[in-house]
Amino acid sequence: MSRNESLFAAAREVLPGGVSSPVRAYQSVGGTPLTIRSGKGALVKDADGRTYVDMVCGWGAQILGHADERVVAALRRRAGRGTVFGAPAIEETQLARLILPALPGHDRVRFVNSGTEATMSALRLARAATGRDLIVKFAGCYHGHSDALLSSADSGALTLGTPDSPGVPAAWAATTLTATYNDLESVRALFAAHEDRIAAVIVEPVVGNMGCIPPRDGFLQGLREITRASGALLVIDEVMTGFRVAWGGAQVRFGVQPDLTCLGKVIGGGMPVGAYAGPAQLMDQVAPAGPVYQAGTLSGNPISMVAGIATLRRMRAPDAYAQLEQRAAAIEEVLSSAARAAGVPIRIQRVGAMLTVFFTESDAASSEPICNLEQVTATRLDRFGTWHLALREHGVSWPPSGYEAAFLTLAHDGEVVTRLATAAKAAFEAVAASGA
Ligand SMILES: *Cc1c(COP(=O)(O)O)cnc(C)c1O
Numbered sequence: 001m002s003r004n005e006s007l008f009a010a011a012r013e014v015l016p017g018g019v020s021s022p023v024r025a026y027q028s029v030g031g032t033p034l035t036i037r038s039g040k041g042a043l044v045k046d047a048d049g050r051t052y053v054d055m056v057c058g059w060g061a062q063i064l065g066h067a068d069e070r071v072v073a074a075l076r077r078r079a080g081r082g083t084v085f086g087a088p089a090i091e092e093t094q095l096a097r098l099i100l101p102a103l104p105g106h107d108r109v110r111f112v113n114s115g116t117e118a119t120m121s122a123l124r125l126a127r128a129a130t131g132r133d134l135i136v137k138f139a140g141c142y143h144g145h146s147d148a149l150l151s152s153a154d155s156g157a158l159t160l161g162t163p164d165s166p167g168v169p170a171a172w173a174a175t176t177l178t179a180t181y182n183d184l185e186s187v188r189a190l191f192a193a194h195e196d197r198i199a200a201v202i203v204e205p206v207v208g209n210m211g212c213i214p215p216r217d218g219f220l221q222g223l224r225e226i227t228r229a230s231g232a233l234l235v236i237d238e239v240m241t242g243f244r245v246a247w248g249g250a251q252v253r254f255g256v257q258p259d260l261t262c263l264g265k266v267i268g269g270g271m272p273v274g275a276y277a278g279p280a281q282l283m284d285q286v287a288p289a290g291p292v293y294q295a296g297t298l299s300g301n302p303i304s305m306v307a308g309i310a311t312l313r314r315m316r317a318p319d320a321y322a323q324l325e326q327r328a329a330a331i332e333e334v335l336s337s338a339a340r341a342a343g344v345p346i347r348i349q350r351v352g353a354m355l356t357v358f359f360t361e362s363d364a365a366s367s368e369p370i371c372n373l374e375q376v377t378a379t380r381l382d383r384f385g386t387w388h389l390a391l392r393e394h395g396v397s398w399p400p401s402g403y404e405a406a407f408l409t410l411a412h413d414g415e416v417v418t419r420l421a422t423a424a425k426a427a428f429e430a431v432a433a434s435g436a
């Protein structure tokens with residue numbers, strides 16, 4: 001038994017499925033998960049001492065690279081002076097002052113501990129501010145695991161949602177309506193049917209949680225118009241895209257101003273964090289400034305704050321996003337040329353430093369954008385497992401699900417791209433040889 005295998009076997013005895021979050025268990029690709037011992041820059045080392053180019057990058061939380069020296073130094077300094085006091089800390093204001101100017105129209109931010117908390121709390125505020133109960137979300141978008149958001153539409157798309165998980169009360173799932181991503185008509189139909197009852201539309205401005213799906217031209221602007229016309233709020237969930245696809249996030253890149261923004265991942269520099277932000281007129285309805293209750297023992301803790309501050313200070317440098325874009329484009333290029341050489345039809349969808357390789361039916365299909373969950377499901381996900389395993393054998397740790405985006409960091413330099421090219425060649429050849 002390898003060390004990875006024995007460690008995972010031990011983990012399964014004490015953790016459900018051996019993990020603290022499901023996708024880490026590799027169930028959709030098979031095999032034993034890599035137990036990661038350490039990371040530096042773009043590389044991680046597993047329990048058997050093997051090194052991998054990391055394309056998981058903390059599911060997007062890492063943007064500078066693992067164990068970045070600025071972040072490590074900030075954490076060391078802060079940890080030596082205490083970690084949590086349950087009192088205001090200077091670092092909260094400092095991180096807020098980095099975040100808010102990057103988001104047009106946002107005056108206040110409330111820190112929480114995860115993306116799940118951020119979306120849950122933002123929607124509570126949206127309901128309070130509008131006096132309405134229903135939420136519109138999109139099939140394939142993920143906003144964390146709070147009850148009301150673990151809901152999906154039955155085939156009759158205008159009906160109220162049903163639970164996606166045992167344990168979610170039907171009544172809570174029924175407060176969520178599900179529309180089709182990139183399809184404004186599906187949103188208009190829900191507004192027509194439930195007009196004065198919709199408090200908010202929540203959307204991933206670039207989807208990462210069904211693979212990377214960019215918004216079509218005008219989609220986000222259309223959501224802005226529909227919500228404004230009805231008196232509902234537009235909540236943009238930038239937990240994944242915030243400070244990843246641009247300074248600020250996708251709302252800056254695509255030029256759309258939400259009423260509320262949810263953040264997480266990058267703004268915590270690898271430590272637990274979430275946040276929601278908006279104009280004073282909305283955010284000052286949150287307790288103790290206003291009546292909408294929301295609290296947290298570890299919220300705004302100085303450790304998460306300093307990791308976020310060190311990360312955003314680096315990303316604020318004028319060249320950071322251009323450099324990231326260049327690296328991401330180089331990775332896209334080596335992946336697509338390896339697929340072409342092996343004769344495996346794929347389509348890569350990428351926005352900045354997040355991307356997905358979709359296996360398509362044919363070269364002709366590869367030129368068609370994949371715009372929504374139905375189209376994702378129609379791709380050759382059956383090829384993903386073979387590809388993933390071959391990448392792993394050749395020293396690349398790719399996210400273990402065809403439904404997830406891959407991520408890179410500023411540390412993914414030319415040498416890393418070369419390693420990735422060699423592994424990608426072998427992986428696409430393995431797919432071609434499998435005959436699937
Ligand atoms: C990761 C993610 C979340 C949930 O964040 P957690 O910190 O895992 O709770 C919510 N929304 C989006 C878009 C995400 O990518």
